[in-house]
Amino acid sequence: MRKRLQLLLAICWLLVLPLSPAVWGEGTRLLVVTSTQGIGPLSRKQIKQIYLESSTGYPVKPINLAAGAKIRSIFNARIIGLTESRIQAYWAQRRFTGRSSPPMEFESIEALMQFLETNSGYLAYLPDSVSLPETLEVVYSFDY
Numbered sequence: 432m433r434k435r436l437q438l439l440l441a442i443c444w445l446l447v448l449p450l451s452p453a454v455w456g457e458g459t460r461l462l463v464v465t466s467t468q469g470i471g472p473l474s475r476k477q478i479k480q481i482y483l484e485s486s487t488g489y490p491v492k493p494i495n496l497a498a499g500a501k502i503r504s505i506f507n508a509r510i511i512g513l514t515e516s517r518i519q520a521y522w523a524q525r526r527f528t529g530r531s532s533p534p535m536e537f538e539s540i541e542a543l544m545q546f547l548e549t550n551s552g553y554l555a556y557l558p559d560s561v562s563l564p565e566t567l568e569v570v571y572s573f574d575y
Contacts (some may be wrong), residue, residue, distance in 0.1 A: 465553065494537065496543060
Protein backbone atom coordinates (compact mmCIF):
# COMPACT_ATOMS: atom_id res chain seq x y z
CA MET A 432 0.00 0.00 0.00
CA ARG A 433 2.79 2.43 0.87
CA LYS A 434 4.58 1.78 -2.45
CA ARG A 435 1.37 2.54 -4.35
CA LEU A 436 0.99 5.82 -2.49
CA GLN A 437 4.61 6.75 -3.24
CA LEU A 438 4.11 5.86 -6.90
CA LEU A 439 0.92 7.93 -7.07
CA LEU A 440 2.65 10.93 -5.46
CA ALA A 441 5.58 10.62 -7.87
CA ILE A 442 3.24 10.56 -10.87
CA CYS A 443 1.32 13.59 -9.57
CA TRP A 444 4.58 15.46 -9.04
CA LEU A 445 5.70 14.69 -12.59
CA LEU A 446 2.38 15.91 -13.98
CA VAL A 447 2.41 19.18 -12.01
CA LEU A 448 6.10 20.07 -12.41
CA PRO A 449 5.84 21.18 -16.06
CA LEU A 450 3.10 23.64 -15.06
CA SER A 451 5.40 25.45 -12.66
CA PRO A 452 6.72 28.80 -13.98
CA ALA A 453 9.97 28.17 -12.10
CA VAL A 454 10.70 25.31 -14.49
CA TRP A 455 10.52 27.72 -17.41
CA GLY A 456 12.78 30.30 -15.77
CA GLU A 457 10.11 32.96 -16.05
CA GLY A 458 8.08 35.00 -13.59
CA THR A 459 4.59 34.18 -12.44
CA ARG A 460 2.86 37.17 -14.02
CA LEU A 461 2.30 37.94 -17.64
CA LEU A 462 2.26 41.58 -18.73
CA VAL A 463 0.51 42.92 -21.80
CA VAL A 464 2.32 46.05 -22.89
CA THR A 465 1.97 48.66 -25.59
CA SER A 466 4.38 51.03 -27.25
CA THR A 467 1.52 53.51 -27.70
CA GLN A 468 1.20 55.80 -24.73
CA GLY A 469 -2.17 56.76 -23.33
CA ILE A 470 -4.45 53.95 -24.45
CA GLY A 471 -4.97 53.06 -20.79
CA PRO A 472 -5.87 49.72 -19.26
CA LEU A 473 -7.44 47.12 -21.53
CA SER A 474 -9.73 44.25 -20.60
CA ARG A 475 -9.11 40.61 -21.47
CA LYS A 476 -11.94 40.88 -24.03
CA GLN A 477 -10.40 43.94 -25.69
CA ILE A 478 -6.98 42.25 -25.92
CA LYS A 479 -8.58 39.17 -27.47
CA GLN A 480 -10.36 41.38 -30.01
CA ILE A 481 -7.09 43.10 -30.91
CA TYR A 482 -5.21 39.80 -31.31
CA LEU A 483 -7.95 38.17 -33.38
CA GLU A 484 -8.52 41.42 -35.29
CA SER A 485 -12.25 41.22 -34.65
CA SER A 486 -12.29 44.92 -33.79
CA THR A 487 -10.33 47.63 -35.56
CA GLY A 488 -11.17 50.46 -33.18
CA TYR A 489 -7.85 50.27 -31.32
CA PRO A 490 -4.73 52.26 -32.26
CA VAL A 491 -2.41 49.26 -31.80
CA LYS A 492 -1.40 46.18 -33.78
CA PRO A 493 -0.66 42.88 -32.04
CA ILE A 494 2.70 41.12 -32.19
CA ASN A 495 3.50 37.57 -31.09
CA LEU A 496 6.33 35.40 -29.99
CA ALA A 497 6.98 32.45 -32.30
CA ALA A 498 4.80 29.35 -32.04
CA GLY A 499 6.17 26.99 -29.42
CA ALA A 500 7.14 29.71 -26.94
CA LYS A 501 5.75 28.81 -23.51
CA ILE A 502 4.69 32.40 -22.82
CA ARG A 503 2.71 32.36 -26.07
CA SER A 504 0.96 29.15 -25.02
CA ILE A 505 0.00 30.71 -21.69
CA PHE A 506 -1.23 33.88 -23.39
CA ASN A 507 -3.25 31.92 -25.95
CA ALA A 508 -4.86 29.73 -23.30
CA ARG A 509 -5.60 32.45 -20.74
CA ILE A 510 -6.39 35.48 -22.91
CA ILE A 511 -7.39 34.22 -26.34
CA GLY A 512 -9.00 31.04 -25.00
CA LEU A 513 -7.78 28.84 -27.85
CA THR A 514 -5.06 26.25 -28.32
CA GLU A 515 -2.19 26.91 -30.71
CA SER A 516 -3.65 24.54 -33.31
CA ARG A 517 -7.04 26.32 -33.19
CA ILE A 518 -5.33 29.69 -33.58
CA GLN A 519 -3.31 28.41 -36.54
CA ALA A 520 -6.56 27.16 -38.14
CA TYR A 521 -8.23 30.52 -37.48
CA TRP A 522 -5.43 32.42 -39.23
CA ALA A 523 -5.29 29.93 -42.12
CA GLN A 524 -8.97 30.59 -42.75
CA ARG A 525 -8.54 34.38 -42.47
CA ARG A 526 -5.62 34.31 -44.95
CA PHE A 527 -7.50 32.02 -47.36
CA THR A 528 -10.52 34.32 -47.44
CA GLY A 529 -8.29 37.40 -47.83
CA ARG A 530 -9.48 39.03 -44.62
CA SER A 531 -6.20 39.48 -42.78
CA SER A 532 -2.84 38.05 -41.81
CA PRO A 533 -1.68 36.87 -38.39
CA PRO A 534 0.34 39.19 -36.15
CA MET A 535 4.07 39.55 -36.74
CA GLU A 536 6.15 36.96 -34.88
CA PHE A 537 9.48 37.25 -33.10
CA GLU A 538 11.81 34.39 -32.24
CA SER A 539 12.80 35.75 -28.83
CA ILE A 540 11.69 38.13 -26.12
CA GLU A 541 14.84 40.17 -26.77
CA ALA A 542 13.98 40.66 -30.45
CA LEU A 543 10.41 41.57 -29.56
CA MET A 544 11.65 44.11 -26.98
CA GLN A 545 14.04 45.71 -29.49
CA PHE A 546 11.18 46.09 -31.95
CA LEU A 547 8.86 47.61 -29.32
CA GLU A 548 11.51 50.09 -28.20
CA THR A 549 11.90 51.50 -31.70
CA ASN A 550 8.33 51.20 -33.05
CA SER A 551 5.12 52.74 -31.78
CA GLY A 552 1.61 51.35 -32.17
CA TYR A 553 2.05 47.72 -31.10
CA LEU A 554 0.70 45.44 -28.38
CA ALA A 555 2.68 42.50 -26.97
CA TYR A 556 2.81 40.13 -24.00
CA LEU A 557 5.91 39.61 -21.86
CA PRO A 558 6.84 37.80 -18.65
CA ASP A 559 7.13 40.05 -15.62
CA SER A 560 10.81 39.15 -15.32
CA VAL A 561 11.57 41.49 -18.24
CA SER A 562 12.80 44.96 -17.36
CA LEU A 563 10.46 47.37 -19.13
CA PRO A 564 11.75 50.64 -20.56
CA GLU A 565 9.78 53.82 -19.90
CA THR A 566 8.51 53.78 -23.48
CA LEU A 567 6.29 50.76 -22.75
CA GLU A 568 3.05 50.92 -20.82
CA VAL A 569 1.46 47.93 -19.06
CA VAL A 570 -2.21 47.74 -20.04
CA TYR A 571 -3.07 44.33 -18.54
CA SER A 572 -1.43 41.75 -16.28
CA PHE A 573 -2.41 38.46 -14.73
CA ASP A 574 -0.98 35.63 -12.63
CA TYR A 575 -0.51 32.27 -14.28
